[in-house]
Amino acid sequence: MEFTLASELARDSYHLADWPLCEVRVMNDRQFPWFLLVPKVADVREIIDLTEDDQLQLLRESRFLCHWLKAEYQPDKLNVAALGNQVPQLHVHHLARFQTDVAWPAPVWGKQPMHPLEEGEVARLQSLFADITF
C-alpha cells in the first residue's frame, strides 16, 4: 500500500518540504507556529508501528525541527505530541508556544477555532524550508 496523506491533514495544513522520512507541513492557523511531521509510510498509526530505523529518523527530523522552531520563533516552550485520536494517521505536532498565545497554558487542540495563515506566509515558509538541506 502506498502512503497517502489523510484528507483532514491535507485540508488543514500545507506542504512545506519532503525530508527523508517525513513530509513537513504547517497548520493553517496563524495563532501558533504549528508544524507537523508526517512519516511517508503507509498504514502507520503509532510511533512504535515504524521500524526502529524509521523511529530513529523521526527523532532526527523532530530534533531538527525543534531546533529550527527555537531559532526562528524564540518560544517560551515547545510542545511535541503524537495524539491522533481524530486523525489516526501518524503525525507529530510541533508547536512553538508563548505565554501570550491564546491557548496558554492549555494545549492548543480543540480549544479555539483556527484562524487561517496570513497571505504569503506559506510561500515564505516554503522558501525558508527549500534552503534547508537535511
Add this chain to the structure above:
Amino acid sequence: MEFTLASELARDSYHLADWPLCEVRVMNDRQFPWFLLVPKVADVREIIDLTEDDQLQLLRESRFLCHWLKAEYQPDKLNVAALGNQVPQLHVHHLARFQTDVAWPAPVWGKQPMHPLEEGEVARLQSLFADITF
C-alpha cells in the same frame, strides 16, 4: 545541580520504577491509564536539551512503555506528548486512550478533574514494573 522532581509531578503522580534514564510514574487519575517518563537529568525542559545519547535512550524507554501500554490495556490509540506549559520540567506523557473514555476524542489535559486511582492500583503497578528488567 542534582535532579529533583518538580513538586507538581510529585503531588499528581506516583513513582513506579527507575529505568536507566527516566523515572516511570503513573498519574493519580483512574480515568485513563496515564504514565509519565521523567528523565533524571537536572534542569531540562525540552527533549532537545538532552544529549543525543539521552534522546536515544528516551526513545528506547518510550518505545518500551508504549509496547507495554498496548499489551496491558489494548487501547484504541496511544497519546505521547511532551508539553510542559504548566510544569516546565521535561516529562513525557504516555496515555492509553479509548473511544469510551471521558475525554475522547479530545486530549486529556485540563478538561476534567482528576479522579484518584483505586486503592491498591499503585501497589499493583509497582509490582508489575518491579518485574520488568529494562
